[in-house]
Amino acid sequence: MASIAAGGIASAPPPVVCPEWCAIDHAKEDVPGFPEDRDVIHRSSSAWLRPDGSLSGDDGPWDLSAHIASPELGYADATVVLDVGVPFDPYAELTVETADQFIRDLKTFTARVQQMRDQLAAMKEKQS
Numbered sequence: 001m002a003s004i005a006a007g008g009i010a011s012a013p014p015p016v017v018c019p020e021w022c023a024i025d026h027a028k029e030d031v032p033g034f035p036e037d038r039d040v041i042h043r044s045s046s047a048w049l050r051p052d053g054s055l056s057g058d059d060g061p062w063d064l065s066a067h068i069a070s071p072e073l074g075y076a077d078a079t080v081v082l083d084v085g086v087p088f089d090p091y092a093e094l095t096v097e098t099a100d101q102f103i104r105d106l107k108t109f110t111a112r113v114q115q116m117r118d119q120l121a122a123m124k125e126k127q128s
Helices: 096-127
Strands: 002-005 008-011 039-045 048-050 064-071 079-083 091-092
Touching: 091 096
Parallel strands: none
Antiparallel strands: 002 008, 039 064, 048 064, 064 079, 079 091
């Protein structure tokens, strides 16, 4: 897209308009060349889970995080990205359907961890 500027015509790409849920400052966070490069990924704020029970995004031994990612240029569908918080480790991109399955599996996992916790409490009760 061209725009008229003092002294002639200057090329000016349209600004990136973030969806309401986007939590990224693209001018700071994206690859060099922004705003000329419109190939940006919109990203929501993250949900965090840590083994010590902290739900913040502070540094720790590991964490599980999830956020929405959506390419500006629409070359891929928006997804929920699950990450273990270690650079270059595998991550998963979930659709609505696979996110639903993950939530069901997480509920099953949580119930099993609750059973283990209860068993541990019973063992400690017998020891005292």
